[in-house]
Amino acid sequence: MNEIEIIEHIWIEMSDGVRLSAKIWLPVNAKNAPVPAILEFIPYRKRDAYALRDHANHAWMAARGYACIRPDMRGHGDSEGIMLDEYSPREQQDAVEVIEWLAKQKWCSGNVGMMGLSWGGIASMQAAIKQPPALKAIIPVGASLDRYYDDGGYLMGGYPGQGLGWGGVMFGYCIRPPDPEVVGDLWRDMWFDRLEKTPMFAEKWLTHQLRDETWKQGSVCEDFDKIKVPVLGVSGWNDCWPNTMIRLLENINAPCRVVSGAWAHVYPNLGGPGPMIGFLQLALEWWDHWLKGIENEIMNEPAFVAFLQDSHNPDPNPSERPGRWIGETGSPTQNVSIKRYKMGPGALFEKNCETTGFANICSPLSIGLKTGEYMPISGSAELPQDQSADDALSVCFEDKQLTAPLDLLGTPNLYLRASSDFSCGLIAARLCDVAPDGTSTLISYGVLNLKQRNGRETLADLTPGENVDVVIRLNDIGWSLKPQHKVRLALSSQLWPMAWPVAERATITLDLAHCYLDLPVRDANAAGEIKTPFGPPVTADPLVHEILLPQEASRHTHSDIEKGEIVYEVKFDGGKTKFEATGLTYGSNNSQKYTIVEGDPLSACIEYQSGFSFLRDGWDIRTESELITTCDASSFILKGRIAGFENDQQVFVRNWDVKIPRVVF
Secondary structure, three states, X not given: OOOEEXXXXXXXXXXXXXXXXXXXXXXXXXXXXXXXXXXXXEOOOOOOOOHHHHHHHHHHHHOOOOEEEEEEOOOOOOOOOOOOOOOOHHHHHHHHHHHHHHHHOOOEEEEEEEEEEOHHHHHHHHHHHHOOOOEEEEEEEOOOOOOOOOOOOOEOOEOOHHHHHHHHHHHHHHOOOOOHHHHHHHHHHHHHHHHHHOOOHHHHHHHOOOOOHHHXXXXXXXXXXXXXXXXEEEEEOOOOOOOHHHHHHHHOOOOEEEEEEOOOOOOOOOOOOEOOOXXXXXXXXXXXXXXXOOOOOHHHXXXXXXXXXXXXXXXXXXXXXXXXXXXXXXXXXXXXXXXXEEEEOOEEEOOOOOOOOEEEEXXXXXXXXXOOOOOOOOOOOOOOOOOHHHHHOOEEEEOOOOOOOEEEEXXXXXXXXXXXXXXXXXXXXXXXXXXXXXOEEEEEEEEEEHHHOOOOOOOOOOOOOOOEEEEEEOOOEEEEEOXXXXXXXXXXXXXXXXXXXXXXXXXXXXXXXXXXXXXXEEOOOOOOEEOOOOOOOOOOOOOOEEEEEOOEEEEEEEXXXXXXXXXXXXXXXXXXXXXXXXXXXXXXXXEEEEEEEOOEEEEEEEEEEEEEEEEEOOEEEEEEEEEEEEEOOOEEEEXXXXXXXXXXXXXXXXXXXXXXXXXXX
């Protein structure tokens, strides 16, 4: 164990003159015996919002012989500049320049690794694509590969209500002030520059409704072949981006290992669902091998370590999930084969038999409220609830009760021959595990806007009544169904608020003779079970802080029967935390409100609000942001507002009111 020092702030100047503020956890002997550096590059504020999480991981790693660095991205925290979009070319260039700066420091051996959760994981893969010589290995955690298909803008072909919320959150993040203790008297000018120049991100994202160059830029899947450094991918089946691990194994030519657990959008040593793991010990082995040249067993382990979740009752909270760990040599694996289910009225058939019949799908607009959050993080009832109520309002197909366990590992695909009675239509598919008592647990889901059946880059209008063949890719899964349980496929024409309703309440008709479901079934007799693949979760001792106001969260649904209106509200108060090292008290809160009138797809309305506060003797700042999205038959209507407050007096306000044509959605 090394004694460490913490450098709260250091400037790193970019090639265009903008300075990024960084925090460093440094082994004290590194100035005499240089060590490798580990970079985490995110916009989420190193001195307050993410200070506790950063310290938990980076102080632990620094004590084991690595310099860990956390810059604020430009336009965030104490860094200069303005963020005009996520994953911009300038942002990617900044990452490369930080890596080059690190390699030149006297305390750095010249070898750099890069890791991060979510944005930080994506940034690490984008940096690998740029191939800076000093970058030797990466660990992307809970990261997406395609900015359009499964990132915060669009979702598998349906515009997500919660993606719109991300746009509301983003400009709220960008308008927070720098700390005068770091930047001095310039803080107010920098703050107002952010308030005046930060865009309403959702406006740009919603303007580009097809997968055009806006989305291809920065999408890792466009440049798999340029990733030459070793990759250790980590993600969870309950994350919003469970598909990345298998895609990495299939497409990365460099040394690659991946781990898929039960977790949501969290570091797996810091959050659940469990089992949580010793992520930091795993990362240390990776860094020791690739950054220090230590011969260890990290590359002798299975290429794909996956947790197969056993059948369990639906639980929206991140509790421990039952299951077992298995190891595979890669993906695809010889232990997994595709099992095809034919579809007949109400039934799935394993046998290769002829099926006939038709099924009409015209769902209530409020179906989907039990599906859970798109990006589960906080742990407050964000995961899927019992699907039975939504199943009852869907068109369902199910197999007979199982007589033996059914292990699933990989990507489910649904093939349909369908028609719509309008020139538009949407199909949502949910794969469920049905217990003997009728309880329905969500395994996976997928969404397809029928206008994008030929690809996300193209628009293909529907001719009412004319059959089209479509494929719906569901999220990747690792699951084991128990005997006496049943596989259920539930189809609906809505999944609110996961997918924004199309303009017409279309009826989708399926020709069942040409419909089938492919499931990735793992051989029940295959070897590879691993009893304890990882150590226990560990972190550094907490950063010294005081909780002045604890976190509090709530979510509930209520309806107005007379109006036919259903309202789903989520509120999260992040509380207030005082940090001893900086003397700063930081607070946050946000709310989501989803409203829809049954029978009227044009009634959809989403409201997002967020607020942040910063308090120190003589310094009292607060920011607010709001985004309200509605629609009519031809347009989306976005109303946005940001505001700044100093000593509880409003000193800035800015409003948006824009209409954007509905091209696809």
